[in-house]
Amino acid sequence: MSEVSKPLPPGSLGLPIIGETLSFLLDRNFAYKREQEFGSIYKTNILGRKTIFMTGAEANKFILSSHMDHFSWGQGWPENFRKLLGESLFLQDGEEHRRNRKLLMPAFHGQALVNYTQTMEEIIQKYFKKWHSQENFAWFTELKQMTFEIASVLLLGTTPGEQTERLSQWFTDLTNGLFAIFPIEASWTKYGKAIAARDRLLDYLDEEIERRKSNPGKDTLGLMLQTSDENGDYLTREEIKVQALLMLFAGHETTTSMLTSLCMSLAQNPNLLAKARKEQEDLGIEGELTLEKLKQMTYLDQILKEVERLYPPVAGGFRGVVKSFTFKGYYVPKGWIVSYRITSSHQDSQIFSNPKTFDPDRFSPERAEHKKKEYSLVGFGGGPRFCLGYAFAQMEMKIFASLLLRYCQWDILPDQDLTLEPIPTLHPKSGLKVTFSSSLSV
Numbered sequence: 001m002s003e004v005s006k007p008l009p010p011g012s013l014g015l016p017i018i019g020e021t022l023s024f025l026l027d028r029n030f031a032y033k034r035e036q037e038f039g040s041i042y043k044t045n046i047l048g049r050k051t052i053f054m055t056g057a058e059a060n061k062f063i064l065s066s067h068m069d070h071f072s073w074g075q076g077w078p079e080n081f082r083k084l085l086g087e088s089l090f091l092q093d094g095e096e097h098r099r100n101r102k103l104l105m106p107a108f109h110g111q112a113l114v115n116y117t118q119t120m121e122e123i124i125q126k127y128f129k130k131w132h133s134q135e136n137f138a139w140f141t142e143l144k145q146m147t148f149e150i151a152s153v154l155l156l157g158t159t160p161g162e163q164t165e166r167l168s169q170w171f172t173d174l175t176n177g178l179f180a181i182f183p184i185e186a187s188w189t190k191y192g193k194a195i196a197a198r199d200r201l202l203d204y205l206d207e208e209i210e211r212r213k214s215n216p217g218k219d220t221l222g223l224m225l226q227t228s229d230e231n232g233d234y235l236t237r238e239e240i241k242v243q244a245l246l247m248l249f250a251g252h253e254t255t256t257s258m259l260t261s262l263c264m265s266l267a268q269n270p271n272l273l274a275k276a277r278k279e280q281e282d283l284g285i286e287g288e289l290t291l292e293k294l295k296q297m298t299y300l301d302q303i304l305k306e307v308e309r310l311y312p313p314v315a316g317g318f319r320g321v322v323k324s325f326t327f328k329g330y331y332v333p334k335g336w337i338v339s340y341r342i343t344s345s346h347q348d349s350q351i352f353s354n355p356k357t358f359d360p361d362r363f364s365p366e367r368a369e370h371k372k373k374e375y376s377l378v379g380f381g382g383g384p385r386f387c388l389g390y391a392f393a394q395m396e397m398k399i400f401a402s403l404l405l406r407y408c409q410w411d412i413l414p415d416q417d418l419t420l421e422p423i424p425t426l427h428p429k430s431g432l433k434v435t436f437s438s439s440l441s442v
Ligand code: HEM
Pocket: 089, 090, 101, 247, 248, 250, 251, 252, 254, 255, 258, 313, 314, 316, 317, 318, 378, 379, 380, 381, 382, 384, 385, 386, 387, 388, 389, 390, 392, 393
C-alpha cells in the first residue's frame, strides 16, 4: 500500500475558518479530550491551519530527532509569532539555524553562567524583601517582573528601575498579541498594540547596540556583538536585534510559569517542602551560591523535574511538514502542521506511575521513570534543538528555590481559582495569591 493510500488521522476540523481555535486557546484539556476520543494521533484545525497532534515518547522522538528533516520550525510557528518575534532562532532552519545557534551558545554556557550567578541572587533577594513588605499579592505577576528583570539585566545590561519596567510593559503588550485570534493591526487592538511594542523594543535594541560600539560589555548582548562564526563573520545588527528580542521573550515567560508552579506545589505538599528544606539545611550553605553548590541540590533537581512534568509551561511545539510521512499507519501530508504534545506526553501512565500525582521521587536514581523511554520528559524540547536557555533557567530556578527554602514562609490564600490556564504560558487563573514572609528582610 503506498503512503498516500493510507488514511489521514482521525479527528475533526471544526467550524469553517476558525476550526477548533477557541477550544484550543481556552481549554487546557483540549488535547486530553481529543486523545480520549481519537487516540495519540489526530487531526484538528487551529490558528487557521490544518494540524496533526502527535502525543507520546515515540512521536516526540520522531519529530524532535529521528525524522527532523521532514519538518520546518519556520513554517511551524503561527503567523503572529513570525511577525512579532521576527526571523529569530525559533523560526530558522538548516544551515542558518546551525550557524546562529552556535553563535548564541557561549552566552548560555560555561563562564557566562558563572558570571550570572551573583546578579541573579541579588535580584531575587531584592524581590524577597519587597514581598515581605507586602501583605499579600499575586505571585505570578510578581515573578514575571522578577524574571524579566533578571533577563533584561543579564541579557541586555539594563539598569533595574524605570527603564526595565518600561521594557517589561512593552513585552507584556507584545506577548498579549501572540495569540490574538484576529490579527488586526489597529492602535486599539491587542495585536496592534503588540506590533507597536515590538517596534519600540527593536528601536531600544538598536540604540543600545549603537551605544556599545566601542565597549560591547560582558552580558549576552555584548557576547553576541563579539562572537564570530568559522568564516570570521559576525551577526549583523538586524540579526542581533531579533535574536535579543527572542532571548528576552524565551528567557522569562517560561521561567515565570515554572516558578509559580514550584511555589504552588511546595505549599500544597508540606511533607515534600520539609524534605526540600532539610536538603538545604544539610548542605550547610554559607555565603553566596555557586554552581558547585547548586549541583549538590539533587532533591531540588527532582522537584524541578516533577514541576516540569506535571506543569510544563509550554504545552507543545509546532512544525511545518516539508516531506510527507506515515506514522502509526496514518498519512501526514506535506503542507500540514504537526504539533508534538508536551503536557499529554507527560501523562503517559506506562512511563509515569500515577501521573496525576506530584511525586518528585519518581526521578530518584532508583526509580528514574523518565529513563524508561527516550523523549518521555520533554518540557524543554529535545534533540538538536533542545532549549538553548536550559542551563540558564535551571540556575535561576535553583537559586530562587534555595533562597526560598532557606529564608521564606508562604501560604496560599483561600477562596481563589487555581484552575490552570495554558496561554501564554501555564498559570493558575488567580495568579496564585499568597501571604509571604522572609527572614532576609530583617
Ligand atoms: C523554565 C524555563 C524554560 C522552558 C520550560 C523552556 C522550554 C523550551 C522548549 C519546550 C523549547 C523547544 C520548543 C519546540 O521544540 O518547539 C525551547 C527552545 C528554546 N528555548 Fe527555552 N525554555 C525555558 C527557558 C529558556 C531561557 C531562559 C532561554 C533563553 C534565555 C530560552 C531560550 C530558548 C531558545 C532560543 C530555544 C530555541 C532553540 C533552537 O531552536 O535551537 N529558553 N525552550
